[in-house]
Amino acid sequence: MTSVSVKDLSLNFGNISVLKDLNLEIADGEFLVLLGPSGCGKSTLLNCIAGLLDISDGQIFIKGKNVTWEEPKDRGIGMVFQSYALYPQMTVKGNLTFGLKNAGVANDEIERRVVRTADILQIQPLLERKPSQLSGGQRQRVAIGRALVRDVDVFLFDEPLSNLDAKLRSELRVEIKRLHQKLANTMIYVTHDQIEALTLADRIAVMKGGLIQQLDTPHAIYNHPVNRFVAGFIGSPGMNFLDGELEVGVSAVVKIGEMPVPVDRYTFNGSGRRTGPTVLGIRPEHIAFGDSAGAMPFSHEVDVEIVEPMGSDTLVWTRLDGQNLSFRVDAERPLQTGDRVRIGFDPARASLFDSATGNRI
Amino acid sequence: MTSVSVKDLSLNFGNISVLKDLNLEIADGEFLVLLGPSGCGKSTLLNCIAGLLDISDGQIFIKGKNVTWEEPKDRGIGMVFQSYALYPQMTVKGNLTFGLKNAGVANDEIERRVVRTADILQIQPLLERKPSQLSGGQRQRVAIGRALVRDVDVFLFDEPLSNLDAKLRSELRVEIKRLHQKLANTMIYVTHDQIEALTLADRIAVMKGGLIQQLDTPHAIYNHPVNRFVAGFIGSPGMNFLDGELEVGVSAVVKIGEMPVPVDRYTFNGSGRRTGPTVLGIRPEHIAFGDSAGAMPFSHEVDVEIVEPMGSDTLVWTRLDGQNLSFRVDAERPLQTGDRVRIGFDPARASLFDSATGNRI
Amino acid sequence: MTTRQNGRPSQLFRNLNAKIASIPMILTALVIFLGGTAWTVFYSFTNSKLLPRLNFIGLDQYERLWAAPRWMVAIENLAIYGVLSLIFSLVVGFLLAALLDQKIRFEDTFRTIFLYPFALSFIVTGLIWQWLLNPDFGIQGVVRGLGWESFEFDPLYNAEIVIYGILIAALWQGTGLIMCLMLAGLRGIDEDIWKAARVDGIPMWKTYVFIIIPMMRPVFITTLVIIASGIVRVYDLVVAQTSGGPGIASEVPAKYVYDYMFHAQNLGQGFAASTMMLLSVIIVIVPWAYLEFGRRRHV
Amino acid sequence: VDLEVTHWWTSGGEAAAVGEFAKAFDATGNKWVDGAIAGSGGTARPIMISRITGGDPMGATQFNHGRQAEELVEAGLMRDLTDLATKEKWAEIVHPKSLLDSCTLDGKIYCVPVNIHSWQWLWLSNAAFEKAGVAVPKNWDEFVAAGPALEKAGIVPLALGGQPWQSAGAFDVLMVAIAGKDVFMKVFGDKDAEVAAGPEIAKVFKAADDARKMAKGSNVQDWNQATNLVITGKAGGQIMGDWAQGEFQVAGQVAGKDYTCLPGLGVNEIISTGGDAFYFPLLEDEEKSKAQEALASSMLDPTTQVAFNLKKGSLPVRGDVDLGAANDCMKKGLDILAKGNVIPGTDQLMSQDTQKQKEDLFSEFFANPSITPEDAQKRFAEIIASAD
């Protein structure tokens, strides 16, 4: 069943159009992540769903009910904000119960829900503290609690972790994931951190300039990005892009400078293969090196320029036909700047994009 | 030759002691990263070296010269700030030249240096813009340029990337690395992002509470952390810690609950092996799974609890003796919540810490 | 479901509570400020004396106004006073704030000393400075008493410089507030900017002039509104200090308005004068308001 | 019945004088509620007018009689006292008659005059002239002639306060003294601009120019501070109304011995009969209206008049009361009054608007030596031409 459905949604601020005829269906219990660069309209979309912004056109349904003009409180949503947005003068308990009291929920019911929420999030010891007495992670948990206690069907998260440091972020990420598994609510989660998106999402909607570029599972988005933007946005370290020329003769090759990369094993999009300027995208971890490189359909010798040890593994920067290229190696492999190594990859794992439109071909 | 040397440095704010008898030697051309949690005194140390804070005790030498009482401008340093701290009403060029003009550098020399700096950082097209017309990354480059143009021996960076988004951060990280290779200046770089620290540093000083915990190469810090704090601080996803009991009989084992982990292959610190409560630390990527797990000195069957796909690989959460444990698998391995798998690791790659002191044993 | 019907509720009732709560403001803006102003302008074309009357005489009041030497003096004084008080308030206020921002000891004490005159009314301020500037027993008298017989400092009795005498008192009363505003602004400036300037080896004064002050634009704007609105309205201070004297040397427009409305019982003339004041205010304010608020809407 | 009375008499002597009114009124079984506002008519008048037009009028209020309240009367906001006046035969007892005339509009009487103040006095410090080594002057010309001697002795010849009304008043006094009563009436009464531009007035301006030179260095604001200069011998003389003698009295000085008073500047013994009057706003409350009448008649009561004016230092509005307790200068005034050498006060002749323009002109003229008498006269004539 659909939980949230957005139809032809448009939103303008003055004469700037921020969202353009956007459509989105979110299934019951799904974890949908809205991902995109800053300013692409993620928060705006979330605010529209929450009813915090008046839309310019279109309709919004939650649980099948048209809520386009409902007040936020009547939409059956809970929302968690980037800056926590805890009411600073209230205790944690006050924060949790404020909405319930507004809605006129009976006192014992309020009590019951607070206890339950505090249990789930393990914030019982904090109930009497003020937000200023909490650590960042605790605040975030209370912010989630505030949404949780409202017993709603749909959770909206607006970059709930981006104010936290890396360590805490990865811990809370796991907690949110656990929470979703436990509650099985619908969750819409805004972030511009692609690791969060990949780890949390059932589906990811990658946005840019008010449009959804691709809406698919993390796996599909990671491995089959529909265009160069999505390909470049997802993955850290980012995908390598090599400018080349697609030539289709006996077999299809992309010529990177003078080097032909055979792309027969590549699954082209649609039917027609066209020739011309093409960008070949290949992720750093899909580039093999050393012995195994020679076994690849394409391989070449390159000079190591920069070695970036990242702890668990090491990123190595090099050049292919004068274009930057990075690949990942195990941290234990001792590579040095200036080393000459052979690298190679399987074009089946690459992505090809039209140079002009940026679309996958 | 030593470039920067800090001797018995102490600094108090009122009666709060922020830095305590700190010693540090930085070699010429070295890239030293100061890493540590918020509030540990990284910025304070950097400011002391720059001469922006009056130290309470100790001495500071730059290029062999005692600069303890020198003004910042006379120390031969350039500094880059977290918030860029560009002069907002001046053009980029104005920002670059303001300091030089004040120092009375001749006009053609100024011109020459600006051109060179702009070349190095590729900001020629931006020279006439105001900072407000620049993107975050461009601003950061200008901030670096402002230090660069001063033609100094020592560069100080105070979290220069932490205001940027992840994508840009990883790009600029590479640029800074390239810059260092090109200029071969001494660089002292403050961050609390351990990926930055690991990728950039020649040596890392991990700080906590005004003290340097460990000062060593990234590799040593990653693989041989001197205490539990350093071990936990470095690495993302973080090191797994399993509480256990070290028993030394015929062979040394750490008992995790009822499970004995043989640690004979572990290189103990110093001579004496002592028994008692011990924490075993093992990094997620050092845990093997599936077929290769069985070949490890220690292996065990566990239930998959959470699967976090992170694009290039996947983090799997499970429990060992009721304690959380995560391990990394290739993104292509299809694991599901609820699967039962065998995992194992080589204790030679683990770290053992005294439960009480947290120190490596 | 598929039709693009838009169940959009009437715009009037959206945010109804906010609109209801704003009624006092809307009423004040419309009835008092707009209505009162319109009323004033309207009656400036009549020959109303003691009571407003609808007896139109065209632009006669304005002709008379611009022919009156006192009005010209008042305008000139306002210009001098306005420019100087703007400059000095900003400069002195800023200097004081900059001094206090040097992490000095007793900051609280100094700040309180600079601020306390603001707690006193203009009447009191005028009175006390009239006293201090009295040539016979004020500062001049005291200095002469100390033996410097030729010392001359009698701004309130010298038509050439009387407006500066008023300025001294006005600055005494008002700079404390400006200092507070500036201090707040200075405290809002990123610490790193200072550090960057020090590393660059830029002397303190240059840092202030070329970097800090340009960064404090919003503060200066708020301050400007406050000072400027005070300047246009300056009245009590002049009355208390000089009553416009010597002669008419320290007259100001607001006093002209008041005198003609109530002493001379010629409302029409007073209204004409206030209309001219309003006009000049609008000429200054509206472009500014347009720049400030108009631009913000697009950000 | 409580009746609120507003006025701007707040200083010691004034307040004591008002107290006499209050006493008399309270004796009628009513209660005087005092609403004093200091700072002269300029501060008080807008308040009074606002109260009356705002629909919350007081029971009675002071105005300088004359034309200040004309419009309020025309607007029907003031009470018609004609019936009471006829009953109590005010027309017969008020002297000079012009006082009642200024309360009359369209044949109806709207106010009660309570005192006569005259402007035309030159107050001289005997001590100052002694110090300068010249005889105390007997008239304006002698005074001007003594000017240099006074200056040499470090004495300011003429004390003149900075407030505009003092300059304008001084000029009016000079005008009556030098150009005479007829010219005064032609200019201010008939608003004859030609006369105003004529040679007689030119002479007055010449005298004003002298006065201006002699007044240089007064450096005071309030009139009483100027008077104080005369009292202490720091200034030779002052042109000021009869209220100044209250100051001499407070300082314990004796007329003739310590100071000299020259009515009409010793040239032309004429005094003006300005003064104060009370108006009664129209009230709805019957009882209060009755109380207003009681107040009006008690103000004109002979004993009240004497008691009030002795304290106030002004002359009573009735010719039929005995002022035995009056001092020398006051007696001189009474004499002149009895001879009928009187002119109306400028308040009675000109609108406030014209007066204000005049004040602006003369305060500028007296303070600014760069304005020539000719220029000033031209501007004066213009004001008269447009006067009403």
Add this chain to the structure above:
Amino acid sequence: MSDPAALNVAASGFEAVAKDVSDPRGAKPRRVLSRRNIFLYGTLILIAVYYLLPLYVMFVTSLKGMPEIRLGNIFSPPVEITFEPWVKAWATACTGLNCDGLSRGFWNSVRITIPSVVLSIAVASVNGYALANWRFKGADIFFTILIVGAFIPYQVMIYPIVIILREIGLYGSLWGLVIVHSIFGMPILTLLFRNYFTSVPEELFKAARVDGAGFWAIYFKIMLPMALPIFVVAIILQVTGIWNDFLFGVIYTKPESYPMTVQLNNIVNSVQGVKEYNVNMAATILTGLVPLIVYFASGRLFVRGIAAGAVKG
């Protein structure tokens, strides 16, 4: 950098110098009487004298007898201290027939100031809140009018307001005056509150809406408790302004509720009689006491509040 640090630092630095001049160690030696400090504190003290002088003169004069004032130097301390002027100013100075000094107006002032401050701040804070968070159509226009209104000389508005108050039947009542004060306080206060509430994170407001709080609930439960600093600023500004007001207090009320400033004016501005400077000064200080106390008590909060509200936006 704070001074205590500089002090003990100076000591240790001195030792270091004694040991080896060429080998600086520890903090840079800083003499307490460095050029910078002399300049800094010298200037500050000089300016402080300029600011304090009038207060000093007022105070000294109020403690002198009249003869001493006539003779002496205004700056010299009183030879013979007398509290007579204070007693007179407070209790016996006459206003017309009422000889009870300022004491009469004091309670009136309190009665005027409290409701005026409360109402004007209440209205302005709601306005500022509505403008900052609820931005309805046209709000900006009204706000602009309001700001321009801040520049209109008060005198111009006297007549129209008399007429308006008369029409709504509030002329002469305390409430009429309270409304007048609220009107003239509105522009600047609204600006302050608007700026302050704009700087409150918008997410807080959104969170409250999701929690089902309406316009008033958000105002009272969320915004009000957070707005303490700006309320302090508003209270200080309004208490000062309203307490010091003379014109409105006298025009829009009746004698029985005249504020203290009217008595002050009467004492200070009497046209006739000898000026009693000592009483004037005592009266002046007494009248200014309430705002002065408010300032001295909350100066620190004032700066903080201004930093939070006035300077942004």
